[in-house]
Amino acid sequence: MNRAIAVRIPRRVVTGIKDGKSVFVSDGPTANAHVYDAVPGHLTSVVYATAAKPVLPQDHAEQAPPQIMVTPEPGATKVMIVVFPPDSVFATVDHKAAFEEQAIHIPGLIQAFEPDAPGMHTTDTVDYDIVLDGEIWLELDDGAETLLQQGDVVVQCGTRHAWRNKGERPATMCFVLIGAERKS
Template identity: 25%
Template sequence: MIKPRRIVTGVDTNGESEIKINSLIEPDIINGDNIFLELWNTDGKIIDNKDSEDRSKGPVILSPPKEGTKIRYFSIAPQDPSVSAEDLELMFAAGFKAIGAEHERVNTTKHPGMHITQTIDYIILIKGTATLILDKEEVDLIAGDIVVQRGTNHAWSASGSESALFIAVLIDSKFK
């Protein structure tokens, strides 16, 4: 299980740069090999780089707040083929509810993990293999691949025998 070290910089009262936070981070949500680990977020307000507030604390919510950002690790375990479609739907529904995102599941016809966020996301697969599932097509990913996700209906699936580990940056956005 990943436990990254996070270093957050800021400035002291004289405006000189320093380290404000230097710590290991524990995963926020663990469901088997499915993990969410919030690293940092912004809320669209002016940033006070003198404070030492840990902006990874609080409930895990999928999307950032209005004009905000999020960076996180997330991992997806391979799907167990013995799980029924009905049970898979229930699992995904509960998972999205747990991260305040049940309203973002607008069309799950193709896959129960399909969702749309009002964000532009930069998502890097750093370990394992995965499939990006879209309404009209799918693409296989290997470690090092980067997806620029622009507010489209999508889902992720681990395609190998091990969990797929991603880093994601989500930026609140508006779309035409």
Template identity: 30%
Template structure:
């Protein structure tokens, strides 16, 4: 198995209180959390509302996920994360009530959908709109993508709301 990717660096900007000059408030590495075999996530920032009020708060939005039991979605808010998937690893099948922007940073993860799959590559952007899906990394290297998840109404098909769900990982 290839070596793991380094933890992502996060740079947070702010304004100096006395004169409003734009400054770097924090610059550091965010540790990745093991959430399942071969699956690691780094929570970079969480907002509790849209529009976000974070520009005027002094707390670390990355720590909100650790201190709140909000799961992947913050009601009326957003989550920004980095996801790493090991070679040969799958995520579970899942659907969230969110609009997700996934930007592939490295590797070639496969997006598995109910109607088939798409191979993605560095620079691709996958917009998830409340659909059931899973990810698979065929390797040989770790795959990484950045995700911005925005709370959304459930997708509705034929008048029926599709609820959030998690199922077992697909088989190869």
């Protein structure tokens, strides 16, 4: 784990049912969280995943183990917490090493990123994107941008986009990815 810039691993609390009563199934650090050595201050964490048709009560097995495919199948969901260091950090990293590390920890998602357009990517998902802390810019494929601040929500409908942290401190976001089918 990179200790050059302290990044908090998200706490995850999961509830369930035992003997007909609500119980805490787990409470602790997210199992699928990674602080990147190649990108100081960058964290990705797949907090939880559901099937396209989840069944209740949920299985008590780990729903988002490390190296799970991040991009969900149609109807399935993934919830992620991502800490974006300032763009000035991304500008100084070894991009090959960063890609190799991200390929291990965010499979499926990292392959959606375009090598010739840093940060730009498209997924077959509808995403609910919530700024938890800091501020970040959302850039679309035509260059249009909008500044997002703490508490702002974006509904990302399978469009080509990039997240840009033009500030001097990290930005933390929550992403709820819902797998979708793209019409051709």
